[in-house]
Amino acid sequence: MTVVAIDGPAASGKGTLARRIAAALGYVHLDTGKLYRAVGVAVLRNGGDPDDPVAATRAALALDLATLDDPELAGDAAAQAASRVSAIPAVRQALLQFQRDFATRPPGGAPGAVLDGRDIGTVVCPDADAKLFVVASMEVRAARRHKELLNRGETIIYARVLEDLQERDARDSARKVAPMKPAPDAVILDTSALDADAAFDAAMRAIGKRTGQTERPRGQ
Numbered sequence: 001m002t003v004v005a006i007d008g009p010a011a012s013g014k015g016t017l018a019r020r021i022a023a024a025l026g027y028v029h030l031d032t033g034k035l036y037r038a039v040g041v042a043v044l045r046n047g048g049d050p051d052d053p054v055a056a057t058r059a060a061l062a063l064d065l066a067t068l069d070d071p072e073l074a075g076d077a078a079a080q081a082a083s084r085v086s087a088i089p090a091v092r093q094a095l096l097q098f099q100r101d102f103a104t105r106p107p108g109g110a111p112g113a114v115l116d117g118r119d120i121g122t123v124v125c126p127d128a129d130a131k132l133f134v135v136a137s138m139e140v141r142a143a144r145r146h147k148e149l150l151n152r153g154e155t156i157i158y159a160r161v162l163e164d165l166q167e168r169d170a171r172d173s174a175r176k177v178a179p180m181k182p183a184p185d186a187v188i189l190d191t192s193a194l195d196a197d198a199a200f201d202a203a204m205r206a207i208g209k210r211t212g213q214t215e216r217p218r219g220q
Helices: 014-025 032-045 053-061 065-069 076-085 089-104 120-124 138-151 158-174 196-211
Strands: 002-007 028-031 112-117 130-135 187-190
Touching: 002 014, 002 120, 002 196, 014 028, 014 112, 014 130, 014 196, 028 032, 028 089, 032 053, 032 065, 032 076, 032 089, 032 112, 053 076, 053 089, 076 158, 089 112, 089 120, 112 120, 120 130, 130 196, 138 158, 187 196
Parallel strands: 002 112, 002 130, 028 112, 130 187
Antiparallel strands: none
C-alpha cells in the first residue's frame, strides 16, 4: 500500500495536482479540505459560528460524507469557514481517523492513496511513502483563485482575494494544533512559474524517486 501526502496553502495547485497524480498511478484521491469545508458549511447552515468549538465539533461528528459532492463546498464562504473550524482541536480529532482509514484501506481495493491538505505529511500520515509540499507566490495564488471564482460567476475583486488568502495562511500556520508546515522529509515544489503539465512532471519525478512508482501505461 502506497500513500502519497500532498500539503500546501490554498490556491497553490495541490488539489489539481493530487487528482492528476492519483489518476496517473491508479490510486484513490481524498481532498481532505472538503471534510473541513463540509463541517464549516454545516455550521453556517445551522446559523452557527465556525469559531464556536461546540457547534463545529457537533457538525464534524455528524458529518455525512455524501455531502462532499455539494457544489457549495467550492465557494469562498466554505473556504473561509473551513479555515476557521480546522483550527479547533476537537474538529481535527473527529476527522483524523477517517483520513487515516482512507489512507490505509483505500476504497475499492486501490493499490494506493493520494491525500491532499494542510497536515497530511506531518500529522495524518507521517509515515507516507512520498510527501510533497506545494507552494506558489502569494500573488500567483491570488490570481489563480480570483480567476477560479470569476469563472464560477462570483463577483469579487482581486484585492479581496489576496487579503483572504493572507488571512487564511496566517490562521493555518499559526494554529496550535497541526499548523500548516512542510514535513522535514517533504519535497518542496514551487509552482509559481510552472504550468499544470510541468508541475505534474516535477511531482511525478519526486514521487518516483521515493516510491519507484511511475505513471500507469495508458489503457490500464
